[in-house]
Amino acid sequence: MAINRLCVFGGSLNPPHETHVEAATRAARRFDRTRVVICGIRPTKGSNNAVDPAHRANMARIAFDDIPGVELDLDDLERDEFLRTTDLDRLWKKRLGGGWEVWHMIGSDLIVGGASGRSEIQMSWKDGARVWNELNFVIVPREGYPFTEADLPPHREVIDGTGRSDASSDARLAFARGDTAPPGVPPRVAAYVVRFGLYSAAPGAKRFGRLTLPRNPNLFVIPAGENERARAIMDEVNPHGANDPDAVVAIGGDGHMLDVIGSVQPGIPIIGINAGHRGFLLNELTGEEFNAHVASGQPFDTHLLSKVEVEFRLPDGTWDPKKRYAFNDAWLERDSTQTAWIRVVAEGQNRHEIPCLACDTVLVSTPAGSTAYARAMGAPPQLIDTPVLLIAASAVADPVGWHHAMVPDDSTVTFRVLDPAKRPVRAVIDGIPYGPCIEMRVRRSRVESVELAFLPGRSLGAKIAALQFPS
DSSP states (O other): OOOEEEEEEEEOOSSOOHHHHHHHHHHHHHSSEEEEEEOOOOTTOHHHHSSOHHHHHHHHHHHHTTSTTEEEEOGGGGSSSOOOHHHHHHHHHHHHOTTEEEEEEEEGGGTTTGGGTOSHHHHHSTTHHHHHHHSEEEEEOBTTOOOOGGGSOSSEEEOOSOOBOSHHHHHHHHHHTTOSSOTTSOHHHHHHHHHHTTTSSOOSOOOEEEEOOOSSOOEEEEEOTTOHHHHHHHHHSOSOOSSSOSEEEEEEOHHHHHHHHHHSOTTSOEEEEEOSSSOTTSBOOOHHHHHHHHHTTOOEEEEEEEEEEEEEEOTTSOBOSSOEEESSEEEEEEOSSSOEEEEEEEESSSEEEEEEEEESEEEEEOTGGGGTHHHHTTOOOOOTTOOEEEEEEESOOBSTTOOEEEEETTOEEEEEESSTTTSOEEEEETTEEEEEESEEEEEEEEEEEEEEEEOTTOOHHHHHHHHTSOO
């Protein structure tokens, strides 16, 4: 029986470097599958933990998503602590089953001293001795870390010619000194770093950026299909193209913007032009005004906004196999003439529960989504950098007088349907119905995000603040 081979390329890649891209590309030519795993929180590596996981995920997407044969794995960034190589090996062998070999790509710095049992793998890795003797390794020569044949682990292959240096640490130092294009950093990765000031000394999550487009930007323009005004504005915005865009321009209303958000890869800024009614997520300007703004070199203010991860259990008791993500909100609504009975549980540092919420609809929203359906339920709009999830309900019969609650955004909110046979409900995510459901689980994603761009002084935060002072 033929043996298939998976190459797992795990690392911090903070930021990704062209040598990382080259190594992944070389592996994809030699292996049946190549999977780049961006490692999560590492208690002993401060530089890794100082950058928001959403930024690390977006930089990895920019660097690796278009390489044939290379898969990007961001699951580790969602964990509270990174998965060690021995556990990662066990995970993938279980997933793939027989007929597959799992290989791990590492730099030569990790094997130096292997002949005497003093390599980093043998000395400091979890299950180091067993890992050294039993796992399969792809060795990438790294500048400054020469090795001998005796240093090599028993099961190995060596990829020649990459000569990878300590690129990421050098790049971080260069960015911190104000260099906007350190050698070897892919240009779009560098532009993303500069946009958010990721490696500067200033503390904080750096969720607010400054986007300045080139004089002749490559724009992927997406108008609302049946909106004549949107198509007229599209004809004014020039030039545009779908390949490797500097930004996506969404022209339509808020509903169209949600559709665009669901289809655009994170890491690409989205600029909205309102051709609808309310246009809360979009800018109020014409196509000609947009062109003039870009041509003058004026920037846009950008906000990196987290989505929530949504899982739901089907009536047969199984969980839907596909994870969904919502930018605005996810909710359960009654699917019969009967009021829905739902247990609400919010678990984080503390646990909070409503044993039985009798209502028509119960919802979890992000701060950005707090201006939509949640606000219509009477919940207060939240400023976009508020670290909360908002729970709200409509037509509440019990508990009497309950309407909404806020919980820390590291909480997991669970809705469990009571008596689903008599009181069925259906799941809805960002306005899209997904059918009958008996349980929904919602948590903030660390890696799924959206970057929205606004004219200076007309940001989403300013719009949310204005809602609290109606004229």
